Amino acid sequence: MTDSSLQVAIIIGSVRGGRFGPTAAHWMAARAVAHTGLAVDVIDLLDHQLPLAMPAQGQPLPEDIAAVHAALGKRLTAAEAFIVVTPEYNHTPPAALKNFIDWFVGEWAAKPVAFVSYGGMSGGLRAVEHLRQTFSALQTVPVRESLSFRYPWDTFDGAEPVDADAAESAAKTMLDRLVWWAEALQAARALRPFEA
Known part of the structure; x- marks a missing residue:
């Protein structure tokens, strides 16, 4: 039985209009939550946008960006694990x-990350392969098992997958x-504290 205080951050990785990400994330x-009482924090990137331009090292962030960055940093630090929900674009x-x-x-360092992907024929798996490399470079441990939804606009009935048994089994x-x-x-x- 896992410790019910174990916190997992679920990150909705798409900000595109009409996105499926929130459905998959929720x-x-x-x-x-049903999995032995894990605590969940859903982070929707649409609600917490960070600019593409980063300041030079040592240069202070503008006040509004610094507040967003600090708040997100606290949520990521509090998490013991991550689940990234991502589509595949190109x-x-x-x-x-x-x-x-x-x-x-x-x-991100010395914590595990799992992936829920969605898209067309590949179900977003090519995006996940890129993310595995990125997270490995950040000393994050990508979990081999993942969950992939092909054509989710056809395979979901509202908020639930049509093949619920298969999806539930893969999620577990x-x-x-x-x-x-x-x-x-x-x-x-x-x-032994990890030094990133």
């Missing part, structure tokens, strides 16, 4: 998601592995 959040993740990831460094497998890594890395960081 469905996944419900699975995570075989890669959305620019807004990559930009968000790049604004932070130590917050992914969450089991994410929790294992979260608990193992939490214990490791307590024993």
Whole structure:
């Protein structure tokens, strides 16, 4: 049984109009909460936009951007694990998601990340392959198991997948592995703090 205080941040990676991301994220959040009581924090990038232009190192951020950055940094630091919900745009993740990831460094380190992707024929898996490389560079541990929805506009009936049994099974497998890594890395960081 996992510790009910284990917090998972679920990140909605698309800011495009008409996006499917919130549907997938909230469905996944419900699975995570039901999974032995995980605490969930859903971060919607549409609500917390960071600019593409980053200041030079050591240069202070404008006050409004600094406030957004600090608030998001606290939420990422509090998380013991991450689930990134992403579509695939031109075989890669959305620019807004990559930009968000790049604004932070130590917050990601020595924690696991899992992926829920969606899209056309590939179900967003090519975007996930890019994200695995990005997160590995940030010392984050990508979980091998993932959840992928092909043509979600056809395979979801409102807020629920049509093939609910298969989706639930895949979600449970992914969450089991994410929790294992979260608990193992939490214990490791307590024993010896990780320096990013």
